[in-house]
Amino acid sequence: MHAAHASVPHLLVIGGGFAGLWATRALARAPLRITLLDRSNHHLFQPLLYQVATAGLSAPDIAAPLRHILRGQGNVQVRLGEAAAIDAQARTVTLADGSVLDFDYLLLATGATHAYFGNDAWAAHAPGLKSLDDALHLRRRLLLAFERAESCDDPAERAAWLSFAIVGGGPTGVELAGTLAEIARHTLKNEFRNIDPAAARVRLVEAGPRVLATFPATLSDKARRQLERLGVEVSVGVPVTGIDAGGYRLGEEYVAARTVVWAAGVAASPLARALGVPLDRAGRVPVEADLSVPGYPHVFVAGDLAAVSRTDGSAVPGVAPAAKQMGRHVAAAMRARLRGRQAGAFAYRDFGNLATIGRMAAVVDLHGFRISGLLAWWFWLAAHVFFLIGFRNRLVVLLNWAWAYWSYQRAARIILGRDHDQAPPL
Known part of the structure; x- marks a missing residue:
């Protein structure tokens, strides 16, 4: 039976990230049947994903099953699957397994993916960080690099394994670089016999003139100095022009490096193209003031997939607070629709920027209130722990960070699986 014929309207939410989940939870008491569709069974706290990649936290610390989160919300059904096609006019979504879901209203919130600026061949050699699978794969590569260097007799090859x-x-790149330098210089100290992990070269490459470009220049400069004190080599103003299995090319210089991590760009989820509406250059959907799709008032787009402008003409950034606010706004718009009223316009409230660099080092910009160093680090830690879903997650993260602070150890340094492209020769 078509959803439109049911006594209660059916809202299909595609994506269990910040926008999709916040919209779903805000509609707990709405007269709706809600289906939350996601290809993963969990909600991920993405701002701490780099901590899993660098062995500071384990996957369950920053993720929770969607069914568990929504177990008390009776108007929601969670479905595991991947949307393959959308017919906005017929109000149907076809899944990858061939099944079809009908809807009265649709919220598309599938987020963003990696963007290699037309150099997709680099993806095989420079993985990005968007999912738990990405984080576990990257953690394996990082830890294996030291193992390969330990068993390598050729000095040049050993140096390549120790070059990162x-x-x-941006924030992800800065956080990864600072944490990796800390691992090399402190966590792995005295654990190897043939190499000195502290000799590892950790290089942060930014094509623009400075790191953390969305922060004020003063904080950007402080972040760079803090990175350099941690042992990170910061390169700005020269773009990467090539990446292969042996290393990367920075301008005209080729650098042998077995581990390259991509944190340079994002593109909207390709599912946006299934709507058949005009997209912006990043593949996002330009939306109406209430976050609905032009020509399809029953379809909403939120989170990284939505192209939304602020009153000053600047774009709403693709960050977690913006996605949460969009999700809540879609819920308010849905409630207004159900009452036969016009939904109001979305207005993004910018609370500021913050990024951590390493142990006791961070930068915070709260619209003129700017701090760096230890105080900023405590602020960053408190903010991220506060916004984690679930008391258990908060407690575990606090305990793990406390242990890492006092011991320099990282509790999740277990290499799982087999990385065939990094396996040593037989």
């Missing part, structure tokens, strides 16, 4: 490059000087 993070491409992209």
Whole structure:
């Protein structure tokens, strides 16, 4: 039976990230049947994903099953699956397994993926960080690099295994670089016999003139100095022009490096193309003031997939607070629709920027209130722990961070699986 014929309207939410989950939870008492569709069974706290990649936290610390989160919300059904096609006019979504879901209203919130600026061949050699699978794969690569260097007799090859490059000087790149330098210089100290992990070269590469470009220049400069004190080599103003299995090319210089991490760009989920509406250059959907799709008032887009402008003409950034606010706004718009009223316009409330660099080092910009160093680090830690879903997650993260602070140890340094492309020769 078509959802439109049911006594209660059916809302299909595609994506269990910040936008999709916050919209779903805000509609707990709405007269709706809600289906939350996601290809993963969990909600991920993405701002701490780099902590899993660098062995500071384990996967369950920053993720929780969607069914568990929504277990008390009777108007929601969670479905595991991947959307393959959308017919906005017929109000149907076809899944990858061929099944079809009908809807009265649709919220598309499938987020963003990696963007290699037309150089998709680099993806095989420079993995990005968007999912738990990405984080576990990257953690394996990082830890295996030291193991390969330990068993390598050739000095040049050993140096290549101990050369790490993070491409992209945004918050993710800065956090990864600082943490990796800390691992090399402190966590792994005295654990190897043939190499000195502290000799590892950790390089942060940013094509623009400075790291953390969305922060004020003063904080950007402080972040760079803090990175350099941690042992990170910061390269700005020169783009990466090539990446292969042996290393990367920075301008005209080729650098042998077995581990390159991509943190330089994102693109909207390709599912946006299934709507058949005009997209912006990043593949996002330009939406109406209430976050609905032009020509399809029953379809909403939120989170990283939505192209939304602020009153000053600047774009709403693709960050977790913005996605949460969009999700809540879609819920308010849905409630207004159900009452036969016009939904109001979305207005993004910017609380500021913050990024951690390493142990006791961070930068915070709260609209003119700017701090760096230890105080900023405590602020960053408190903010991220506060916004984690679930008391258990908060407690575990606090305990793990306390242990890492006092011991320099990282509790999740277990190499899982087999990385065939990094396996030593037989």
